[in-house]
Amino acid sequence: NVGWQAGDRWLLAMPLARVGGLSILTRCLAARATLVLAPRFDAAGLPGLIEHERITLASLVPTMLALTLDAHPGWVAPPYFRTLLLGGSAASPRLFARSRAARLPVVVTYGCTETCSQIVATPYEARFDAEPWGCGTVLPGAELRADGERLQVRGAMRMHGYLGEPALDPNAWFDTGDHGRIHPDGHVELFGRRHDLIVTGGENVYPAEVERVLEALPGIAAAAVFGVPDETWGQTVAAALVADGTPPPDATIVAHLAAHLARHKRPRAVVWVDALPVTAAGKPDRGALGARVGELRGLKA
Template sequence: MRARPGGARRAVRPAPDPRPPRRPSRSPRPRARGGDPVPDGLSVRAAAREAGARLALIAPGLRATWRELAERAAEEAAALRRRGADPELPFPVTVRADAESVVLLLALIEEGITAVPLDARWTESERSAALARLAPPPPLEGDPHDPERPLAIVFTSGTSARPKAVVLSRRAFAAAAAASASVLGWREDDRWLLCLSPARIGGLAVLTRCLAARRPVVVSPRFEPEGFARIVSEERITLVSLVPAMLAELLRRLPAWRPPRHLRAVLLGGASAGEDLLDEARRRGVPVAPCYGASETCAHVTLALPGAAAGCGPPLPGVEVAVRDGRLCVRGPVLFSGYADAGRIAGGPDAAGWWETGDVGRIDSAGCVHVTGRADETIVSGGENVSPAAVERVLRGHPAIRDALVAGVPDERWGQVVGALIVTEGPPPARPALDAWLRARLSGAARPRRWRVVDALPLTREGKPDRRQAARLLADPAPPESGQ
């Protein structure tokens, strides 16, 4: 890929200062084992020196300052050394959104040991498949606190393909935290609610952003709408990261809920959010901030502040986003180093520093990024390319359909046909009437040929639509309440 992907629109913003977004004290910087200062703000010991008395972690039954959190992390680090943790080897740990996992991850970051966070909800087979990517382990050489050393290896969600082991450096985490802060900003009273698993980049990046900014993280091990609303109110949460399925459940289960005034941004990423969901959230006063990113970009690289931008917003400072052949490409210091697989790290950005995301999208005249789907999810029916996301948007516009998930179904004549799982507001619409409604809005290849009415769409554990499971359900030769 060329430095300027062929003839396409490109958006770029100047890089932010990579230091933490607050003036540090004159306390000495934390030092690596070789005696050199740690080159970034990702140190709980430094946070204890600079903001020791400030609140750092809020969890059920626990309120810890940065000084107290550093002490807990030091104890955990000693336990890790007794367990044989080695900076030369990646260290798998099972984590969830709780205080124990926060302390464990901060200890690994402080020691310069590459964390491999594994979701506590995974089955044994899922865990084994993930760890198989690291057998033998990739090479980890040099100073444990070198900016290019891996801080973590995180696994992609794998909604349409086998999960990949993404290698992310300290440089990527520090740059991502600084870029996000330069747009979102930090206030003295900010508290970020962590209700995403820190085994995924969306959750882990919340922790590193708060560490870099010396701001408290509030953990909620299990997302549940009533509990979420209570924590946001009682703990005066100002920032939270959600995926669209979480927001949709919150609005559906709590129709009378309105966010408190202190909640200033709900970052919405992980999957494309439908316009109906965004409109309903805004109508109820939710300060939604759609963003775009991936594990490979160390979380979001664009951000649309509430009421300030279209789509997923413009790129963060220091990040370039371009479109080549319809696909979004990213360049900047936030990018990953490569994928860990079979004892090596490979497949990172190209020689010009660009990474092709595999997402289909566009950049508008204001420089805002719009994501329309995944290139690898395209359905090819009779030689025609069909975007599942585009069909889903049309289906959600039908008055009787609350939600939809589209996938390709193998077909002897057409290669694939479009299939759709639908969730209805009441009785399912009559098939002839629905066909007539769709005929006015979709081409022949894009119109669903197989249907299944379900109570809820299949989701991954991260709350993303599970298109692979949808395809399996739709491939059933005679699914209940289906049309052919």
């Protein structure tokens, strides 16, 4: 999809213990291409590193990209930087808009450890306007189908099986557990990862959908939506919010949510935080938000 060009240099700033980082190493080895290993991810130093090392390709998760753009307002990617692979979690419309302003060529990807990284990606030709493509189209060699909303995959890139369990049938479909839709034009829309799903009163809520709505409201820089155990509903929806300047009043948030989301999807309580917690891979750490449950307060219309 992305291909190789003379002089390509791929930045590895992700953990090698994760398949997203490991796959950068393996593809560079297979292509005999240059890999530039960053000692760690550093949002403040990333643009300088790209320019100093003349990086042409890099892989980040959305949180890493947002932190980099926060640290460098007005930064514009150099013309030789030709692809930013963006995956691991959902990117918001606001992040896409900021990427376009920075002239970043974004290729969105979707995959999982069991498929040795990506199986879906934005077409390279659409890298300056990736948002309409969802998480992309199925890459050559992979097959993807939706059983209801459950995405299933098969192909030579799929694992043989889990350690200590019987090997999988080579022709069997593997249930990713992730939820999404394959549109008639072939682009794939990811609703949410399996471990993120909130079930409230028997209804499914995908945090990424709610987060996109919240982050579209002026005054909210970032949002992380998570489930809170509830005896009546099983779970209720809550959100941790990062302010962009002056936080919007509760009434404004409630009205905005009511205009864009069904009732069961609307957060009932929120907590304002200085920054959202992230995992070692740079993804939103929803599990860590459970420690903030005691700080949640109900939204007042």
